[in-house]
Amino acid sequence: MRARPPTWLRRGLLRARRLVLPAVSLWRRSVQARVVITTMATSIVVIGVVGWLLLQGVADGLTNARLSVALSESRSGFSAAQQSLDVRAVSEAASGPDVLRTLVNDLAERSGSPPSYLVLLEGPITGGTDRGLEPTVVSSSGLVAESIPDDLAASVAAGDGPAYTFTRLSTETGEPESSAIVVGDLLTMPDGQQTYALYYTFSMADQEDTLALVRNALVYGGIALAVLSSGVAWLVTRQVVTPVRLARRIAERLADGRLEERMVVRGEDDIARLSVSFNKMAESLQRQIRQLEELSRLQHRFVSDVSHELRTPLTTVRMAADILHDARGELDPSLARSTELLQTELARFESLLADLLEISRFDAGAARLEVEPIDLVDLAERVCTQYEALAARHGVSLRVVADGPVPVEADVRRIERIVRNLVANAIHYSGSERVDVLVAQGTTSAAVAVRDYGAGLEPGQSQMVFNRFWRADPSRERSRGGTGLGLAIALEDAVLHNGWLQAWGEPGQGAQFRLTLPRRAGDDPQRSPLPLVPDVEGGALERRGAP
Structure with a gap:
């Protein structure tokens, strides 16, 4: 035997059914609701697709513009940093931490206030082991080395020239991470023995704010457009559905026997012409129904009157036929047979008359039950x-x-x-x-x-x-004729x-x-x-x- 679902599932399904059934009923019964819901759903889909495409275009534009600026400024910075190192005398102190920190500070000052980029110098990448130099990380504004992706660091260390990537920045100050473009390249010290990796990080916080602003505008604008389009659909369909509903109510009243009901005609548009045609149809139906009712009334009255009028002569004929039938033994055989046939046909005629009277009662609505x-x-x-x-x-x-x-x-x-x-x-x-x-x-x-x-x-x-x-088939054998x-x-x-x-x-x-x-x-x-x-x-x- 199949196990019953748990109680919580049955209750959940019952609640869901109670919520869904009214919506399904509204969808099935209301043309206006179907048009409005369909318009809203279609508008949401179209606005969503168009908004997504616009948002993608804006995001790509902002990103490409920021990348172009980042590459241009980083190339200038790499050239200035290398020149700054080249003019220094070749000495052991040229690669000391103070020299590197001074270099990073000079480069950071060029970014302006607030800084458009942050600088991080890491190394030595090569040549430091022979001289016993400790690894050094120098950065501006608390930028941490973990912000540099490993794949970018490997590409820079390979000496393939300037390389860039997109990443999330993190600083020692604990500020929220933000998207950034990181561009890196190698610097060669004046002695030619040591190389350091220099990274420029360009924050994209402004671009993210702009993109968020555009996204919010598209979302709110899309919602407003969907609501407005649904309202327009409701107004438009109401102009069509209202006359149709009025026609339905009038048709129901006509079906209930209120044949004098008519639609109100306003204007000269298609709805007005429909109302005129509907009223002409109602007038034609009323006229024909009245004629049929009159014919039916006359028919019922004719059947009832004829049936009642036939009772008196039929009673007289029945009495005479009974007398002849009782005396048939004294009559000629042919006359006796005629009296028997007369008696049989009179019985059948009486049965037909009784059935006609009963049918007239049904037609007149006068039949009643005795339960x-x-x-x-x-x-x-x-x-x-x-x-x-x-x-x-x-x-x-x-x-x-x-x-x-x-x-x-x-x-x-x-x-x-x-x-x-x-x-x-x-x-x-x-x-x-x-x-x-x-x-x-x-x-x-x-x-x-x-x-x-x-x-x-x-x-x-x-x-x-x-x-x-x-x-049925008249050739079928019958012992007597029915009515x-x-x-x-x-x-x-x-x-x-x-x-x-x-x-x-x-x-x-x-x-x-x-x-x-x-x-x-x-x-x-x-x-x-x-x-x-x-x-x-x-x-x-x-x-x-x-x-």
Whole structure:
């Protein structure tokens, strides 16, 4: 088993997520925020690259200028020092410490005040061992020999001529180290036997201060430019995003049914023309929706009025048909057959009229639920009991497959009507020898599925079966004609319960209709406990009811 991360890591990740999620949400939802953040990031990158290039150019310029001055002054100093030694008499004292110190002081005085360079004399490099001379280091302003890099000292000692390098200066006074250019060369004493290394060190503190000043200016200027560019991006995008947001709010109001909402038109630019076009579209939609609403209202009223008006003559015709049907034994065989046909068609007409009235209630929004606790397993078994005789006549075996009681809160009349419709359709139209009614429950939902093993459905028919007055292949055998409204009413009943009614079918493999309901009225069922695409044997649920 994989070990869990430590508590401190989980807490850190949780805090990081809490900080990141708002930023991610803002990035995903706001165009203006994306433009401003992108502009700021791009500005920072561009300003950083340009600033770095400028800083490098300034640094190279300052360094080259200081190096040129250092080389020029050091060459002059080397020449003056060698001349000063050459004019001295050749004597043993000419290489003494006092002479060397005097030489260094004279050279240091030439640098001015404050000194532009420091001088250090070290040696003897050659010829001192034979005469027993001690190593001597003479410097100005407390410059220490450790400031001279070893590679420069080796190059000077090799006698390759003037050499220079960049280093960090340190003095005996303990002042902060600073960058410097060190130029070194050999001096030959008047006797020609001894050589000393003379170093000029040129401080670059002024150049570092200048470079720091330029760097600070670039940093502060870059920050100001990034902020200003972000502000400009915010102002520019606000001019575009504000009308778009207004259009979004107005579109939401239009979707909510407030069809009179319009955008305010200002100016003659592209945004203004967009507002004009949006308002024209809204007016066209309002006009068409009003027309459709009026047509729908007239249609609903027509269906409702016709259905109600047909009830009275239909009742009269039904009474007359009942009298004729009761007396059919005394009539001529052809007339008796006519009375039987009349009775059958009247029953079908009454069913159609009842379905039309129910559809008109759904269309008018007048359908209401009478919720009460019910057991879907008992309801399914009751429906199967009602259709046992019809199933026997068609050679169909009915069974209920469940795993115990399935309580829900629903309108028992409407749910029973859905299940009756599904079972009756499976018996009449599927051509199957077996029909299973599956009942199951989940955490938040319950489901009833009617499964047959007959002709099935053609591709695309699983959605069309719920259309009003739609019929499958007319060549399929039927023992009676339906109204074509049963599944449409069943779908409306399911939606009224905040549930789903779905169909699946494959040619030759049968079909399955699944009703999914919330266990508590008004809840979201979230997911169905039964799969829409069934197993051949209906799963491992316990079989209950009639075989």
